């Protein structure tokens with residue numbers, strides 16, 4: 001997908017993990033909520049190819065503008081293709097993507113989502129505030145739980161703690177503790193820890209759709225790349241309510 005923001009191998013790695021999970025389990029998401037959305041290739045891909053109903057939330061209004069520019073440059077044509085439920089009733093059709101420029105904690109909705117994801121955003125929120133250290137994630141977990149459909153999933157993929165790095169980065173087990181405390185349940189065997197050394201290594205053998213900056217530039221002339229790749233370990237979890 002073409003993008004107007006910078007793209008680096010590290011970001012594509014995290015997005016690739018979500019797409020791999022969707023493909024491996026043959027998921028067909030319908031209503032998608034993207035927390036701290038930015039404008040990722042993953043979201044554009046799901047809108048274009050999976051025809052999902054998409055809502056992005058990001059506190060930065062500039063990113064909302066950028067997101068809709070990306071919709072344009074990728075020729076994403078929202079055709080209102082009906083999706084039939086098992087008893088052949090029309091239960092959903094693709095809606096034009098929505099994007100709210102607001103803080104996630106100010107977001108409320110009666111809608112339910114069968115796929116909610118966070119690509120490296122929640123850890124930048126109010127993690128050291130609210131109830132105790134890192135309880136921003138706990139509070140986010142409570143909100144997410146309310147927004148999930150009964151069989152919906154929340155995928156969390158994020159940079160995590162590195163000795164000496166910014167204080168906002170959280171140890172993987174603390175992220176897990178916060179979400180479990182909020183009542184979310186970890187889907188068995190989904191917890192994946194990826195040390196940054198491995199992410200760097202994967203750059204060369206193209207696992208998880210990962211490409212080097214040179215490859216990205218060759219495939220998408222004019223794209224802005226940033227090769228400050230794999231500066232942190234990455235943690236991946238899938239939760240249900």
Ligand SMILES: C[S@@+](CC[C@H](N)C(=O)[O-])C[C@H]1O[C@@H](n2cnc3c(N)ncnc32)[C@H](O)[C@@H]1O
Nearest residue numbers: 036037038058059060102103104119120121125
């Ligand atoms: C590291 S970026 C990740 C963006 C995108 N998910 C990606 O993978 O490229 C973190 C994003 O969180 C957004 N953000 C920070 N605080 C937020 C808040 N309280 N509510 C919603 N979005 C927020 C920022 O504007 C930024 O776009």
